[in-house]
Amino acid sequence: MKKLFLFLSLILAISIGASAKDNYAHDASVLPAAAKTTIEKNFKADVSLVKIDKTLGKIKEYEVILTDGSEITFDSKGNWENVETPNNKSVPSFFIPKAVADFVKTNQSGAKVVGIEKERHGYDVELSNGIDMKFDKNGKFIRYDD
Numbered sequence: 464m465k466k467l468f469l470f471l472s473l474i475l476a477i478s479i480g481a482s483a484k485d486n487y488a489h490d491a492s493v494l495p496a497a498a499k500t501t502i503e504k505n506f507k508a509d510v511s512l513v514k515i516d517k518t519l520g521k522i523k524e525y526e527v528i529l530t531d532g533s534e535i536t537f538d539s540k541g542n543w544e545n546v547e548t549p550n551n552k553s554v555p556s557f558f559i560p561k562a563v564a565d566f567v568k569t570n571q572s573g574a575k576v577v578g579i580e581k582e583r584h585g586y587d588v589e590l591s592n593g594i595d596m597k598f599d600k601n602g603k604f605i606r607y608d609d
Contacts, residue, residue, distance in 0.1 A: 486514075498541035498543075501535075511530045512527070525539075543581070544580065546578065546580075559588075560586065564576070571590055574590040577589055
């Protein structure tokens with residue numbers, strides 16, 4: 464019984480030590496160069512907050528909040544994964560594949576893309592009118608989503 468208790472205590476100590484705390488910063492200096500460049504080229508707002516998500520002590524992703532309310536998630540190398548903007552704004556065209564933009568313009572006139580997420584097999588797009596859509600990697604429409 465004593466050995467079991469020691470073993471469980473050791474496992475607990477290792478798991479606590481391995482799970483590092485997330486860090487926060489109030490400027491873009493902690494971001495990889497690719498992420499900084501993406502923000503500078505596509506947004507007029509400044510960085511308000513950066514949350515650095517870590518798993519087992521390694522950086523998993525950066526969650527960035529801009530002063531205009533936009534949120535961008537980058538992977539550990541600075542590649543964008545997700546962009547969300549307030550409903551009165553739209554996601555910059557840089558992030559939206561042309562085929563997706565064309566489909567939205569044709570089939571949801573007047574709606575703006577307020578969110579886009581890269582997924583394994585394509586894109587998840589959210590519009591200002593509350594409609595969510597799925598597209599494949601080439602920007603071909605798949606379906607409306609709940």
